[in-house]
Amino acid sequence: MPSSAACKRPENLVEGLSSKDPGTRLKALRDLKNQIIGNRTKKLRYVKLGAVPLVSEMLESGSESVVLVQAIATLGSFGCGLDAGVEAIVKSGALPYLFSTLANPDEKVVEAGARSLRMIFQSKLTPKYNILEDKEMDFLFSLLNSENETVTELAASIIMHSCETTEEQKALCGSGVLDKLALLLEGSSNQRDASLDSLASVVKNNREVVSKFVGLHNGKVLSSVNGLTKDRSPRTRLLACSLLIALGRACPSQLQDIESKADLVRILVELVEEPGRAGDEAPRALGDLIEKSEEVQKLACSVNAVEKLCKFLHKGSIQAKPLAGILHALAELCSNLEDNRRLFLSLQGLPLVAEMLNHESVGVRIAACICIRNISRSVKNLSDGLTDKSIVIPLIHLFDDPSIEVQVAALGATSNILVHFTTHKSIVFECGGVKQLVKLSSSMVSELRVNAVSALRNLMFQADKMCKENIMLELTISTLASLICDPEPFVQEHALVLLRNLVNGNVDCINYVFAEDGLIINAVTRQVWNASSVGICIQGIYVLANIAAGDEFHKEEVMRILFPLPEDGRNQSILIKFLQDSSSPKLRVATLWCIINLSHLDSPGAVDRIARIRGAGITCAIKIMVNDPCLDPKVLGPSLGAIGDNWPK
Amino acid sequence: MNFCTLGRYRGGLSLKLGRSGSNSGLDLVVLPLQDTFNYIAATSIMSTSKKVITREDWEKKLNDAKIRKEDMNKLVMNFLVTEGYVEAAEKFRMESGTEPDIDLTTITDRMAVKKAVQCGNVEDAIEKVNDLNPEILDTNPQLFFHLQQQRLIELIRNGKVEEALEFAQEELAPRGEENQSFLEELERTVALLAFEDVSNCPVGELLDISQRLKTASEVNAAILTSQSHEKDPKLPSLLKMLIWAQNQLDEKATFPRIKNFSTAALEDPSI
Incomplete structure (x- = not known):
């Protein structure tokens, strides 16, 4: 037993690795191996002390099998679950030597080599194996054909690790990898799991490979995968489900039948409760399965998925990866169905998710944000604490997060929540949220700009005058004008809605539009006349409609934009064009509102404006709209009625 | 039979x-x-x-x-x-x-590990498992923790208080930081040191032979799984x-x- 204190000191042990005496060296190596296996802290410590290159050297110098096996196992352990370890191994140049051990005449060395390489190939930091090169591909197939089970598992792991592009998938498929992997499905349970795992990466998002796989041996392979979803081993059930989900995602017709979807949902929900890797990874697979499909979300609901996941969250002490998976699945469950959201809130899920906003793992923080975003899609649940400080403040803190992805997700969630804030908008100011949003709205990352402007837009929604003024104080007129002309169309659209909310219902606020030499109104004019999408056009017209609800000056300015003088060189019939736009009923309604506000009889210039509008041939276009099948009569009725009342016959 | x-x-x-x-x-x-x-x-x-x-x-x-x-x-x-x-x-x-x-010789190895745990030679058992397949303890944090916990229990049983405390700090505390439920189990185990008469204390069952058997059967199951065999x-x-x-x-x-x-x-x- 190596229990004397001196022997256990890491520095001494590392020294022992370079001892001249082979006996001392081997003993140090064995001790090192036994100390680091299962112990992340120690692995890290020994990596820092430079143990990895010393162990790698032992592979190079043609050592005897006993030493080789220990050295290989030690390297494998350094590479297991520790990025720094993998980096050190790659840097030490040990990978080629490890591969060469697979040709060693001693079966024990081969076994150890295959195990260690397999662990190293689990890490994302391990360089990709070059599948596209003929020589490498041949070697990979020699591994797949090996008599040694562990070596075949290694081959499957390499495929899973290195097959990413369509080209690589095609190359592997062309070399007959599907047949080989199908053969492994018949092997031991470890081979079967490795095969399922790598099949998922070979078929991923590749319709062509999927159809090949499905047709393999007249569909027998597919049905054996189906059978494996009911295997006794939880891990196998999970991997078989994941493969079927990957097939369905690449080629939706493969996973059409509701029965098989229901089966998958049921199996995955049950797996969530399994201890170990199967349980850890099941929520993520469940989330992938129910993503964007209301039908499957309903199925999940019928097997109490929300209850089970919430129960799990309440248990606490969940590791980061499964936790992110659970939040991801819950977010998907709450993305469309109001019943699920209500259920989630009634199970007190929200405070738990709010806590996760401060989690140390990036993945968990992102998933928590997305979860809150999806729950706050519901209008009915507003009062249930969504506008609570305990959610808003941590979200705003995340605007500063080191990860851009977290920032984007936090902005998305905040944006949704802000719509519901009617009375507590001041919270956002108090904790510096507006300043942050404005800063992010000029970010170089377009996703951040889109979400930041969208959040500001929602903050502006139905805000009181003081709140609007405070926002503009931070945002400034010039920034808003440049956002309206942002290169990203979504930013343009959100910026126009922000402006529409700003000028809605308050004459004083309309003045912002004309301040600083009309920076903003000029930007709006450009967008209305040259918009790249209908959505932008609609919002531009609504901005004008809201301005037209202002005073006499405002109305005349809108007239000037919509009915330019011939010398401006603009097409006179833009309103007619919009009224006759067959692609978008919304644009037609927006245009009607604009006309209604311009021709409101309470203002002195109305008669003159009506005459000009009529002169442009608008009446005819409006009359045609009475029979417009796309327009909602509830909207159209009052609109046309208003025009009828206001316009002198 | x-x-x-x-x-x-x-x-x-x-x-x-x-x-x-x-x-x-x-x-x-x-x-x-x-x-x-x-x-x-x-x-x-x-x-x-x-x-x-x-x-x-x-x-x-x-x-x-x-x-x-x-x-x-x-x-x-x-x-x-x-x-x-x-x-x-x-x-x-x-x-x-x-x-x-299954290869019958692997059974002998597996039984040697099981027996070592049952006799309280946990360190020996760990080394044997690592020789058999280093992946087992590297990919089963729970099993690894339980073996280390058993080692701590044996140290306490043998009255090696100082060594036990050092071992708990050095080897087990970092695992507790990684996992909340490990921390709770560690606290329970260290509580053994607080009682003079351990046989009559609330956590006394940890010293029971059944605890060894539990750990031994967990190792046995993990080895079987690693050999593609049902546990x-x-x-x-x-x-x-x-x-x-x-x-x-x-x-x-x-x-x-x-x-x-x-x-x-x-x-x-x-x-």
């Missing part, structure tokens, strides 16, 4: 064992029972009382279910191998010609299924049950 008893087992379960697609699948096809259910379901509509199946009818049905001797032998071999009775397995192999689905023998779950099936049938019919599983004798239905 009484092989004779097994030989006489003729229940209504038709067994299909062994490598069928996957080597771990115990594919239980409950066909004859299902037929019986259907048959009873069809007749019970007429009468409210339970259908009675006479011993004669039942035995006839049982005789119709053909079970291959080889399958039964595989079942026995599976039990011996999984439980680690290496000598019995060797003997059974020679007598029955049944090939074990539990098939036989006990088969017996459980037999009991379940009898209870199911009991709700619908009166039939000759097996009550004594060591003799597998059919008991006449009481009418």
